[in-house]
Amino acid sequence: MTDTTIALAGTAGDLGGRIANALVARGATVRALVRPHAAEADLDRVTATGAVPVLVDQTDVGAVAEAVAGAACVVSALSGLRDVVLDRQSVLLDSAVRAGVPRFVPSDYASDFTRTEPGHNRNFDLRREFWGRADRASIAVTSVLSGAFMELLDGDMPVLQRRVRRVLHWGDPDQLLDFTTKDDVAAATAAVALDPKTPRVLRFAGDSLSARDLARVMTDLTGDRWRTLRVGSARSLDVVGAVLKRVAPEPGEVFPAWQGIAYSRDMFSGEAQLDPLDNGRYPELSWTTVAQFLGRLAPATA
Numbered sequence: 001m002t003d004t005t006i007a008l009a010g011t012a013g014d015l016g017g018r019i020a021n022a023l024v025a026r027g028a029t030v031r032a033l034v035r036p037h038a039a040e041a042d043l044d045r046v047t048a049t050g051a052v053p054v055l056v057d058q059t060d061v062g063a064v065a066e067a068v069a070g071a072a073c074v075v076s077a078l079s080g081l082r083d084v085v086l087d088r089q090s091v092l093l094d095s096a097v098r099a100g101v102p103r104f105v106p107s108d109y110a111s112d113f114t115r116t117e118p119g120h121n122r123n124f125d126l127r128r129e130f131w132g133r134a135d136r137a138s139i140a141v142t143s144v145l146s147g148a149f150m151e152l153l154d155g156d157m158p159v160l161q162r163r164v165r166r167v168l169h170w171g172d173p174d175q176l177l178d179f180t181t182k183d184d185v186a187a188a189t190a191a192v193a194l195d196p197k198t199p200r201v202l203r204f205a206g207d208s209l210s211a212r213d214l215a216r217v218m219t220d221l222t223g224d225r226w227r228t229l230r231v232g233s234a235r236s237l238d239v240v241g242a243v244l245k246r247v248a249p250e251p252g253e254v255f256p257a258w259q260g261i262a263y264s265r266d267m268f269s270g271e272a273q274l275d276p277l278d279n280g281r282y283p284e285l286s287w288t289t290v291a292q293f294l295g296r297l298a299p300a301t302a
Contacts, residue, residue, distance in 0.1 A: 010077030111272030147178025
């Protein structure tokens, strides 16, 4: 085993590719687990990161165990629903155990779902269920929790209403919300993967700020006065989500509209807030603030 060989699943995806880049930048050798019949474009994305593609049937524990043997850590950046988060990740976990890999990083990368109520956020429930499986395995597991991707503020999370210069919020306008850019999540995950003595969970946030703070940031960036606008209570989002789920269930989608509402509910209620933060564990990392991120966008967008 070498301390700088990392096996990575999901390298062809957005976050997985960023994690591969971050690992290679740290001098790691990255074995990218790729399906045998992967598209040429996926293979090109993997090799462009500097990772070494390893073609393997990711439903076969024995084959995956051979592919990850000798790695210091297996990292998952898989994204999907039950067939991926539970089934494919379980194969990956079992394979790491069989191969004697000492450490495993699951594909969590979210707000703190360990503190939220089960039953109203499907994606969190899947991660919570896999958490239980991972804890029963004979391998050291470290979950990286990093809040919402900061990139969501650029459109997919309808908090910033630029036309009317309002920051929407549900509940307390001073409730802190955690955001981290994908590149910063990737850099933190690479640091964790190469750290042989990590705890069960590490919490990172590029920035933690409230709706009121966001209004100040937007005022400073645009020169126009922004204000907060309370839409309802955090709990009222449960009703909105239930209606959306009935009208447009989209059960096969990873991020249907009602799932986004569930994420917002957990954030604005404060249940999923990251505390305490472990940003100081790796002093070499730098963290992008929301002001820095939004300031990089075109003036009209910011």
